[in-house]
Amino acid sequence: xxxxxxxxxxxxxxxxxxxxxxxxxxxxxxxxxxxxxxxxxxxxxxxxxxxxxxxxxxxxxxxxxxxxxxxxxxxxxxxxxxxxxxxxxxxxxxxxxxxxxxxxxxxxxxxxxxxxxxxxxxxxxxxxxxxxxxxxxxxxxxxxxxxxxxxxxxxxxxxxxxxxxxxxxxxxxxxxxxxxxxxxxxxxxxxxxxxxxxxxxxxxxxxxxxxxxxxxxxxxxxxxxxxxxxxxxxxxxxxxxxxxxxxxxxxxxxxxxxxxxxxxxxxxxxxxxxxxxxxxxxxxxxxxxxxxxxxxxxxxxxxxxxxxxxxxxxxxxxxxxxxxxxxxxxxxxxxxxxxxxxxxxxxxxxxxxxxxxxxxxxxxxxxxxxxxxxxxxxxxxxxxxxxxxxxxxxxxxxxxxxxxxxxxxxxxxxxxxxxxxxxxxxxxx
Numbered sequence: 001x002x003x004x005x006x007x008x009x010x011x012x013x014x015x016x017x018x019x020x021x022x023x024x025x026x027x028x029x030x031x032x033x034x035x036x037x038x039x040x041x042x043x044x045x046x047x048x049x050x051x052x053x054x055x056x057x058x059x060x061x062x063x064x065x066x067x068x069x070x071x072x073x074x075x076x077x078x079x080x081x082x083x084x085x086x087x088x089x090x091x092x093x094x095x096x097x098x099x100x101x102x103x104x105x106x107x108x109x110x111x112x113x114x115x116x117x118x119x120x121x122x123x124x125x126x127x128x129x130x131x132x133x134x135x136x137x138x139x140x141x142x143x144x145x146x147x148x149x150x151x152x153x154x155x156x157x158x159x160x161x162x163x164x165x166x167x168x169x170x171x172x173x174x175x176x177x178x179x180x181x182x183x184x185x186x187x188x189x190x191x192x193x194x195x196x197x198x199x200x201x202x203x204x205x206x207x208x209x210x211x212x213x214x215x216x217x218x219x220x221x222x223x224x225x226x227x228x229x230x231x232x233x234x235x236x237x238x239x240x241x242x243x244x245x246x247x248x249x250x251x252x253x254x255x256x257x258x259x260x261x262x263x264x265x266x267x268x269x270x271x272x273x274x275x276x277x278x279x280x281x282x283x284x285x286x287x288x289x290x291x292x293x294x295x296x297x298x299x300x301x302x303x304x305x306x307x308x309x310x311x312x313x314x315x316x317x318x319x320x321x322x323x324x325x326x327x328x329x330x331x332x333x334x335x336x337x338x339x340x341x342x343x344x345x346x347x348x349x350x351x352x353x354x355x356x357x358x359x360x361x362x363x364x365x366x367x368x369x370x371x372x373x374x375x376x377x378x379x380x381x382x383x384x385x386x387x388x389x390x391x392x393x394x395x396x397x398x399x400x401x402x403x404x405x406x407x408x409x410x411x412x413x414x415x416x417x418x419x420x421x422x423x424x425x426x427x428x429x
Contacts, residue, residue: 001317011072011084012060014051020074021050021100021351025338025405026362029349035076037347044071046326047081048107050351054172055340057103059094061110062286066300067291067325104354113326113359115335118318121206121281126162127426130410132376133187134169136176136251141375141415144188144196147207148165148237150413151199159377159426161204164285164406166320168366174377176259179217181270183278197278208282208320210366211271215241215287216254216263222261224262231255232360236295240400257294259302268309275314282318286366288332289323300327307331322365332417336365337403353404365399369393371421374412397425 006276014020020030049066051058062085072083073090085091097103109360116122133142133149147165154160168174171184183193200207217278218226218240231239242251252360256263259394275283291299310317311331320334335356356362369392370376384392409422418426 011082013077014081014083015053016076016079016081018051018053019349020081020083021052021349022074023048023351023355024401025352027151027349027352029347029351030074030081031347032076032079034347038074038076038081042074043067045324045352046111046355047071048355050053050103056096056098057100058096059093059103059107060105061094061391062089062091064089067289068293068300087149098217100351100355104351108355113329113356116329116331117315117358118282118333120316121318122247122333122361124162124204125164125206125406127159128164128166128170128406128408128427129426130166130364130368130408131374131413132168132174132365132410134171134173135375135377136169136174138173139375140186140334141412143186144192146413147196148192148199150418151196151203151205153418154201154205161425163205164208164282164363165200165205166208166210166363168377170209173251174210175212175215175253176217177220178212178217178322179255179267179270181209181211181274194278197280201279201281206281206318208284208318209274209280210286212253212260212286213285213288213303214255214290216256218252218254223266226254229256229260229262231257231292231294231297231299232425239292239294245331255292257271257297257302258299259297264306264309271310272313275317280317281332282320284320285332286322288321289325289328289335295300303328304330320363324356324360329356333359334361334363337362337405338398348399348402350402357404362403364396364405365407368408368410369396370410370412371419372412372416374410374415376410376412393421403407 003330016032017331022028022030022042028042030038047062047064049060074083094103094106097106131142131147134140134234151160154163171177171181173402183190209377233239237257310319318334319332321328321332322336324335369389374388407425408429409425411418411422
């Protein structure tokens, strides 16, 4: 990334042998061997950078910070690192420490994190099962009846207590019909859904349906004036997840201005009924943490307001989200880790693990690979195709352990049951 000095300050130089521990994605360590990664730029999840050199660690923190400000841009110049902050940023260096955990503890004394609503539920979770119900192409792989069968098996094998069931495609084909969140007759209907949630609560499991905090399916009959409510990007174009970019699911999602009264009325009509009527303990809000530079909607403050509104009505609800950002951690205690591509594995840093220990728990992204070649919403993800199911499964499990994530598997219960490899992960302490 070329630095435009009209926008950024003069920056700070570090020795070329230093390692820059970047709190982005699930933690990135920039070394001289992976200097090319610095060209990517990084969206910092909090205003903190750790520099390791000759066995010593120095931290840098800055203000102002928001998810829309990516923090310093780092480049490699003549065997030196250069970090350049946006103009007007106030940067402060911290005292040196002898370890990264010690440095992070010093930072957290300055910038502490609160406990989040839903922490009691989150702390109960020992393992997660991803179970896909209705795929984007219209195939139904599991119904609410199948979830009930799985819950009963978990109870009989002493794995029910503390199991979180994450259910993509639980009310419609995946990434469709947002935000009409109500149980589908095709999957068993409202009464079976209610029985499923009640059984989970009885045996100590938690049902977590997949929702989207700003997503609207443009194929629905008009539910609002989208020309006014739909978000626009920095160029003024209507914001959406376009079908041609969505190689995995193939469905377009329009992004709404979540502060708009028409959107809030529609979203909470279904959200409140779902959580309240069925007594859910957890929900997943996909793409939570993403923000846009829309002049008609301040997404950072609007997201915070939406989360406060949810927890005002449901104080103990656990919210899971996709994108880690310290702007969310007052309310979102369960976050997906990054997609785990090879480049990221080679340059991983435990900085995220240390920064959020005891406050935020991690589970794999929706792209979690199954142990068996099953049917799920991202079956044609190229990373799986190139490496094969077994290699992808082992890769994900290895990274999840390094991050300290919740032991998690994806299963095709109707075809394979709980396979031996997945069962071993679920028994992990």
